[in-house]
Amino acid sequence: MWRGLSALATQAAWAPLRLCARCSTGAESLVPRSTIFALSSGQGRCAIAVIRTSGPASGLALRSLTALREPPPARKACLRLLRHPCSGEPLDRSLILWFPGSVPGLRPAEAGEFTRRAFANGKLSLPEVEGLADLIHAETEAQRRQALRQLDGELSQLCQGWAKALTKALAHVEAYIDFGEDDNLEEGVLEQADRDVRGVEAALGSHLRDARRGQRLRSGANVVVTGPPNAGKSSLVNLLSQKPVSIVSSEPGTTRDVLETPVDLAGFPVLLSDTAGLREGVGAVEQEGVRRAHQRLEQADIILGVLDASDLASASSRSFLDTVVAPLVAQSHNSGGQRLLLLLNKSDLLSANAPACDTALPPHLLMSCHSGAGMDHLLQALKTELAVVCGDPTTGPPLLTRARHQYHLQGCLDALGHYQLATDLALAAEALRQARRQLNHLTGGGGTEEILDLIFQDFCVGK
Structure with a gap:
C-alpha cells in the first residue's frame, strides 16, 4: 500500500502495474492466487492517492517501483522515492506499508474484492462485511453509527452466542440418546437443554419484533x-x-x-x-x-x-x-x-x-x-x-438492517419450534442442527456464491 502520491504520479505509477497485469494474464492459470491492485482513494484530482495491492506479486511490484533489492520492514511505514521501473524517472515521494508475500501475476481488483478476500480468509463475518458496505454508503449520522456497530461485529457475536447455546443443548440431547440408559449420565440433562433452547427462543423473538426498524x-x-x-x-x-x-x-x-x-x-x-x-x-x-x-x-x-x-x-x-x-x-x-x-x-x-x-x-x-x-x-x-x-443506533442490542437477517433468524426460531413439538429425541436433535445451520448462514458460513455476489455488488473498487 502506497500513500502520498500526487494525481500525476498516481497515473505514472499505475502504468507499470497495468503492464505487469497484461504480461501475466496468459500465465494466471498457473498461479495459485492472482495479485490485484486498485486506487483505493477514488478517482479524480486530490492532494494524495492510495494505491493498494493484495496477492503474491505485491513484493515484486513494490521492488520494481522503489528500486529496492529487499522490501522495507514489514508493517512499518517508510518514506521512499518511487521511480518508473523501466526509465528510472522519479515519480513522487510516498509512504509505503509492506505486508509480506511473493510470485508474479497482477490484475486490477474487482469491486469489493479486498473485502471479499478478508471474508474468505475469516477476517470478517458476513454481517461485518454488510456493515462495511453500509458504512461506505451511509448518508446520515444514525446510519454511520449503526454501520459501525455492525462492522464491529455486534450482530455476529450475538449470533455466535446463540449458536453456542444451541450447540450445548444439542450435546445434551445427543448424550441422552447415546447414554440415557447409563447410570453415569448426570440428571436433568434434557431439562438443561430445554432451558437453553427457551432462552434462545426468547432472545430471537425479541429481535424479530423490532418492526423492521433496522x-x-x-x-x-x-x-x-x-x-x-x-x-x-x-x-x-x-x-x-x-x-x-x-x-x-x-x-x-x-x-x-x-x-x-x-x-x-x-x-x-x-x-x-x-x-x-x-x-x-x-x-x-x-x-x-x-x-x-x-x-x-x-x-x-x-x-x-x-x-x-x-x-x-x-x-x-x-x-x-x-x-x-x-x-x-x-x-x-x-x-x-x-x-x-x-x-x-x-x-x-x-x-x-x-x-x-x-x-x-x-x-x-x-x-x-x-x-x-x-x-x-x-x-x-x-x-x-x-x-x-x-431504532436508536447508540443504545440497545444491534438492529437487523437487512431482510436476510430477518429470514435466517425466523428460520432459526421456526426450527426451535419443531424442537419443542418433537416427540422423538432424534427429531429434536435434527431441529437443533437446523436452527444452528440458520445462524451459520446468517454469519456467512455455507453462504452461496449468488448471495455473496449480491452483497458485494455495491462495493467500490479498491475496497
Whole structure:
C-alpha cells in the first residue's frame, strides 16, 4: 500500500502495474492466487492517492517501483522515492506499508474484492462485511453509527452466542440418546437443554419484533406531509428539505401529485413526501392527486398532519381532523402503528388576544413556516419519533438492517419450534442442527456464491 502520491504520479505509477497485469494474464492459470491492485482513494484530482495491492506479486511490484533489492520492514511505514521501473524517472515521494508475500501475476481488483478476500480468509463475518458496505454508503449520522456497530461485529457475536447455546443443548440431547440408559449420565440433562433452547427462543423473538426498524434506518423512513389545501404543506416540505421541492402558492390545490425528496432529518434518513390537499368536489386531475395522497398515507411510517391555525373552524379542517387525525390517534396505542405529529401552521397569523388553538384538539405543535417559529420543537419531536421508527443506533442490542437477517433468524426460531413439538429425541436433535445451520448462514458460513455476489455488488473498487 502506497500513500502520498500526487494525481500525476498516481497515473505514472499505475502504468507499470497495468503492464505487469497484461504480461501475466496468459500465465494466471498457473498461479495459485492472482495479485490485484486498485486506487483505493477514488478517482479524480486530490492532494494524495492510495494505491493498494493484495496477492503474491505485491513484493515484486513494490521492488520494481522503489528500486529496492529487499522490501522495507514489514508493517512499518517508510518514506521512499518511487521511480518508473523501466526509465528510472522519479515519480513522487510516498509512504509505503509492506505486508509480506511473493510470485508474479497482477490484475486490477474487482469491486469489493479486498473485502471479499478478508471474508474468505475469516477476517470478517458476513454481517461485518454488510456493515462495511453500509458504512461506505451511509448518508446520515444514525446510519454511520449503526454501520459501525455492525462492522464491529455486534450482530455476529450475538449470533455466535446463540449458536453456542444451541450447540450445548444439542450435546445434551445427543448424550441422552447415546447414554440415557447409563447410570453415569448426570440428571436433568434434557431439562438443561430445554432451558437453553427457551432462552434462545426468547432472545430471537425479541429481535424479530423490532418492526423492521433496522431496515428503515438503512433505507430511510417514509415521512408523509398531509392536510387540507392551503395549510402550508409545501412550505413545510421546502423548509425541512432546505430546497424548493414544491411550488408554494396561495391558490388551493397547487400540489396535485406526490413529490418525494430524500432528507437528513435530525441525523436519520427520511424519504419526505408532499401530497395533494385532501378535499372533495374537485376536478378529475386533483381527484387523482387526492387518491394518490391517501395511498401514500397508508405507506407512511410517520405522518405530519398540517392545519392552518387561523382556520381551524373551516369544513376542510374539521373533515381532516375527523377522517385522518382521529383514526390515527385512536390506534396510536398500537406500538407498531403509524406515528402522527399534528402541526398547527401559520401561527404568525393569530392575533395576540386570540386563543392559540382549539382545546379539543389532540396533542399538537404550534409553528409558522413563514417566520420559522416552532421549528426547533418540530425537529426535536421528529427526532424522537424517528428514533422509535428506525431504532436508536447508540443504545440497545444491534438492529437487523437487512431482510436476510430477518429470514435466517425466523428460520432459526421456526426450527426451535419443531424442537419443542418433537416427540422423538432424534427429531429434536435434527431441529437443533437446523436452527444452528440458520445462524451459520446468517454469519456467512455455507453462504452461496449468488448471495455473496449480491452483497458485494455495491462495493467500490479498491475496497
